[in-house]
Amino acid sequence: MALMKYAPQALKNLFMKPATKKYPLEKPVYPDGSRGHVTISIDECISCGMCARACPNGALKVDRNAGTWTIDRFDCIACGYCVLKCPKKCLFMEKGYQTPGPEKKEETFTKSPEVLAAEEEKRKEAARKAAEAKAAMAAKAAGESKPAEEKKD
């Protein structure tokens, strides 16, 4: 009985296209939203390090001074948690799995020189302002402590 019911399917199978693809000759088609690998639009990154702290696998490194964002693709499990956590929304999950390789190596993204220079400028500006504020604070403190000393006398 079962044979009779299965026979049409068996015949169909004979003339069907194979269900498998000839990878890598034939490129696979991934749907949109497939979690393949993480990419960064590095110039928008503010090097806050949220992604590196969130990553369950410790696959990310962020260096604020050098302006780099480093990922070890072999440690990354493509969970997408860093993408969720990034406050600037500059991380993306792209389709296409990472390529295999004979050794574990990291991939580093560096900010463009203009962005780096602008950041350096900002940092200097901030440092100058901080120094000024500190000097003002010190002067104020000195001014406040004098009357106290006088009273002691």
Next chain:
Amino acid sequence: MGKRSVIPFGPQHPVLPEPIHIDLVVEDEKVVEAIPSIGFVHRGLESLAEKKDFNQMVYVAERTCGICSFQHGMGYCESVEHIFGVEVPRRARFLRTIWAELSRMHSHLLWLGLLADGFGYENLFYQCWRIREKILDLHELTAGGRLIFSVNKVGGVTKDIEKEKLEEILRTLDEADDELRVIRSVFFEDRTVLSRLKGVGVLSKEQINELGAVGPFARASGVRVDMRMLGYAAYNELSFIPIVSNDGDCYARCFIRMMELFQSIKLIREAIGKIPEEKEIEVPVKGNPDGEYFMRVEQPRGEAFYYVKASGKPLLDRMRIRTPTFANIPALCEMLKSSEIADVGLLVLTIDPCISCTER
């Protein structure tokens, strides 16, 4: 009475994708005793709870198993959500249900294929896996991953399934439904299949209750246990009745899983019909969990426990997972007693063993 000898079964064996070792004490061709040992792939997932914060643990919990990964993530998230006392939006609960049932389908199809391969019906094996491929494509389309979904988070889900994708799911399920009907007739009626499955490895309801087996394995012996009856996620809003058989043999186990495939299709269709239109799919969760909770979910292989204990810190005090295969091993060993040595491979397969989850 013949001479007794011991035959080691596993950890490497053609029917086993994963390592479990069973010492079979045999007399002639009959097994008289089976002594299991596990621990070949222990991964220490539970102790990672001391190193990763409770949000990161979602991704760790999910990787307990490669087959029922979604339900692991969901079980963990639901237990933490209960500790927080947050109510997950209704749409998120429906989405969780849809994903959970899709992953049940893929798991059962995988098992049916392996079973067919186990009794030497290669053609049927490929037939099952071809349908499974469609379900996996649905996973990738909706969640972004074929096996590991990573869509759960404490407080809801991270991705929505849009209307077009829901329609795509329905379309694919219609196709799968038709194709499943064809292979169902082979599993249920084919003479060679029946001769391998009927009356093999019978366990009674009393034995199952005594040994605490769970899931389709227990339901095949007439025990009405199914954690979906507890109504977590959106199961309380769907018309769900567990499928139970009274035979307790390998055929009944095959029957249960096959019928659950159709049931899953029905549940997904119903869930898609009832899914609310609202936009909300997550609620913000603030602070750290404080308290403990005990969650039970029904995975494709049976009931899984999650115990989470936290004391107001980002790191959990304890996370404990008990997976269904762990609960099924005692009953498996009981079943192996008095079986033929040629049937051992098949019998081990019929509990749908997932050894890596057992070892966590």
